[in-house]
Amino acid sequence: MSHRSLGMMVGTTLTAALLGSVWAGGPLDDLRSLFRPRPRVEPATELFTPVPTTTVAEGSSSTGTALPGVVNCANLIYGNHQTSVCFSAEFLSTVQTETHIQTNPQLVPVSLESADLFQFPFAVMTGEGAFTLTEQQRRNMRDYLQAGGFIIASAGCSSDAWRQSFLREIALVFPELSLSTLDFRHPVFHTVYDINELKCKGSHRAHLEGLEIDGKIVLIFSPDGLNDTSKAGGNCCCCGGNEIKNARQMNVNLLAYTLTH
DSSP states (O other): OOHHHHHHHHHHHHHHHHHTTGGGSOOGGGHHHHTSOOOOOOOOGGGOOOOOOOOOOTTOSOOOOOOTTSBOEEEEEBTTTBOOSSOOOHHHHHHHHHSSOOBOSSOEEEETTSGGGGGOSEEEEEESSOOOOOHHHHHHHHHHHHTTOEEEEEEGGGOHHHHHHHHHHHHHHOTTOOOEEOOTTSGGGSSSSOOOOEEOSTTOEEOOEEEEETTEEEEEEESSBOSOGGGSOTTOOOOOSSBOTTHHHHHHHHHHHHHHO
16 A cells, blocks of 8 residues: 555544544534534544644744644645745634534644645645746645545735646646536535625625535635635734635635545
């Protein structure tokens, strides 16, 4: 078995242990009731191999280290050491408050080309300005998403240069697939919270685009900000752009979606 397959198997086993009886309760329409707080079930910590923190750019809001026995989410380092400096991790604490899912409250910096990525079921990819992925990063992204991983991709400050770079790169990673705009009836909008619109500044209404593999959304792209920068802490330099006001709730939904689909 390859290290990649093993890494995703460990992640799947850990997820199953964390979710416990979720699937025994009822159909997907009842997911919200299934996500109400429950007594914590401790998974077997020996299933998890701790991942050391990767060096990131100064000022980054993600300084966490992977923890055993909980769901860990990655903050991707990509291109020429580009990463998020202001993607709020507060949605991770909200997941733990609103559901029985136990999470690491901090995002963990992980290089896109690293084999360590396969120990994380969920990852955030954001930033500002133009970038270009390496061939190894493209291969790893493709393998990760095909193996069951999930990525939120969102331009910081609604950066048009970042948006154009991402759209070019995802077309190179998956030339046979394309992003499609998601209808608000899609399950990603109704796992924990019922979200029927994404509100931004003024009259602007945002949308999400998804990449689907084998009937499951594995990547969400937002040309507007899912960063929730008002909760990002003192290191955030983001002006906000067309930031989505209910981004925290949307990010909670996306994490719950990838753990239950």
